[in-house]
Amino acid sequence: MPAEANHLPIIEAEKLQMKFRRIDALRGVNLQVNRGSVFALLGENGAGKSTLIRILTGFQKPSDGSARVCGLDPARQPDQVRRQIGYVSDAPSLYPWMTVAETGGFAASLYDAAFLERYQRSINAYEIRADQKIKHLSKGQRAKVALSLALAHDPSLLILDEPTSGLDPKVRKSFLESMIDRAATGQTVFLSSHQISEVERVADQVAILHRGKIVLVGALDEIRDSVSRLVIDVDDPLRAIARLPAPATVLSEDTAGRQRQLFVRQLQPAMINALREQEGVTEVRHHSATLEEIFVAYTLPSSESNSGDSNGGSDRRSDSDDDQGPPSDSGNVAGPGNAADPRNTSDTGNSTVRERNDGSVLTRGKERTGEVGAL
Numbered sequence: 022m023p024a025e026a027n028h029l030p031i032i033e034a035e036k037l038q039m040k041f042r043r044i045d046a047l048r049g050v051n052l053q054v055n056r057g058s059v060f061a062l063l064g065e066n067g068a069g070k071s072t073l074i075r076i077l078t079g080f081q082k083p084s085d086g087s088a089r090v091c092g093l094d095p096a097r098q099p100d101q102v103r104r105q106i107g108y109v110s111d112a113p114s115l116y117p118w119m120t121v122a123e124t125g126g127f128a129a130s131l132y133d134a135a136f137l138e139r140y141q142r143s144i145n146a147y148e149i150r151a152d153q154k155i156k157h158l159s160k161g162q163r164a165k166v167a168l169s170l171a172l173a174h175d176p177s178l179l180i181l182d183e184p185t186s187g188l189d190p191k192v193r194k195s196f197l198e199s200m201i202d203r204a205a206t207g208q209t210v211f212l213s214s215h216q217i218s219e220v221e222r223v224a225d226q227v228a229i230l231h232r233g234k235i236v237l238v239g240a241l242d243e244i245r246d247s248v249s250r251l252v253i254d255v256d257d258p259l260r261a262i263a264r265l266p267a268p269a270t271v272l273s274e275d276t277a278g279r280q281r282q283l284f285v286r287q288l289q290p291a292m293i294n295a296l297r298e299q300e301g302v303t304e305v306r307h308h309s310a311t312l313e314e315i316f317v318a319y320t321l322p323s324s325e326s327n328s329g330d331s332n333g334g335s336d337r338r339s340d341s342d343d344d345q346g347p348p349s350d351s352g353n354v355a356g357p358g359n360a361a362d363p364r365n366t367s368d369t370g371n372s373t374v375r376e377r378n379d380g381s382v383l384t385r386g387k388e389r390t391g392e393v394g395a396l
């Protein structure tokens with residue numbers, strides 16, 4: 022039986038956990054990535070993006086949970102997974118003493134005859150001299166060599182950790198456009214990024230990882246359509262506004278004098294009308310939220326207790342003494358996931374099946390009432 026079956030998701034993660042000595046880097050990540058998409062993983066510094074990518078590429082074994090990539094288990098078959106995919110880490114490791122040409126030749130031994138030709142074509146397109154030593158390349162040029170290596174065996178899945186960092190704007194643009202072309206031919210690109218505006222241009226699927234948990238996942242268009250920015254003017258700064266009913270979920274609220282700004286999921290037109298009729302409300306304006314605004318609303322510092330954290334606080338410290346140390350191929354094989362916490366995100370694929378919908382409108386500061394959202 023072939024390792025890959027085309028109807029199955031190319032990446033699946035179930036209840037992935039990664040505990041380091043001092044921190045739970047991943048706390049029950051469920052994810053499905055379908056073929057032929059550009060899937061962007063967004064998250065703040067330290068959210069767990071690289072940890073998740075290292076697990077998917079077989080460089081790190083999870084503490085718990087399981088993953089399948091191209092139909093293979095990266096914890097048990099790391100070499101096979103890495104042969105199937107193209108991967109660029111956030112800090113590509115290239116041998117500094119090799120030339121650009123030697124680097125390609127060295128990697129080519131693992132792949133088919135077309136590898137070297139594709140690699141050379143890419144290096145030429147990036148205007149990098151083949152006889153230059155890696156140690157004499159700029160950061161951006163090294164990133165281009167790493168990308169050329171990752172693409173040279175024409176992988177059906179490309180996994181990129183911060184692919185555009187170090188690239189100049191012109192190269193970033195053409196690189197990202199080439200990712201859309203790949204997806205159009207049925208290949209899959211899974212990338213992590215901080216560059217939300219860039220992601221917005223290329224991704225068709227998006228997930229937000231926040232403190233080791235997926236707090237939002239879905240098709241970009243649907244995510245954008247599902248979150249609204251409400252600006253409400255009131256006659257008195259202390260005026261209380263009634264709760265929004267279900268299915269609305271208030272993600273965040275800012276108060277500035279007599280103006281409130283709310284980010285709300287699943288706002289219904291009737292709710293806007295009801296707000297306008299409330300006593301003391303002088304105006305209600307309704308806008309679509311940008312991906313950046315949605316990202317901020319879902320990753321507020323105070324959102325931790327609402328994103329399914331069983332500790333109910335911002336502390337991700339691990340109780341475990343099980344320090345997995347640096348990324349390694351050795352260690353325990355993944356076991357069954359921990360399904361004990363009913364508040365764990367149960368997002369499967371590009372749809373989520375659970376969220377809290379208390380619809381509260383908060384009257385002070387920035388808080389969230391949404392627990393976990395997706396489309």
Ligand SMILES: Nc1ncnc2c1ncn2[C@@H]1O[C@H](COP(=O)(O)OP(=O)(O)OP(=O)(O)O)[C@@H](O)[C@H]1O
Binds near residue numbers: 042
């Ligand atoms: N080998 C390790 N040992 C201990 N802690 C680790 C290890 N690797 C990662 N961590 C911790 O796990 C958390 C997630 O780290 P990770 O590198 O996955 O974040 P990230 O989302 O990729 O961040 P960034 O955007 O800054 O690259 C961080 O708190 C980090 O300190």
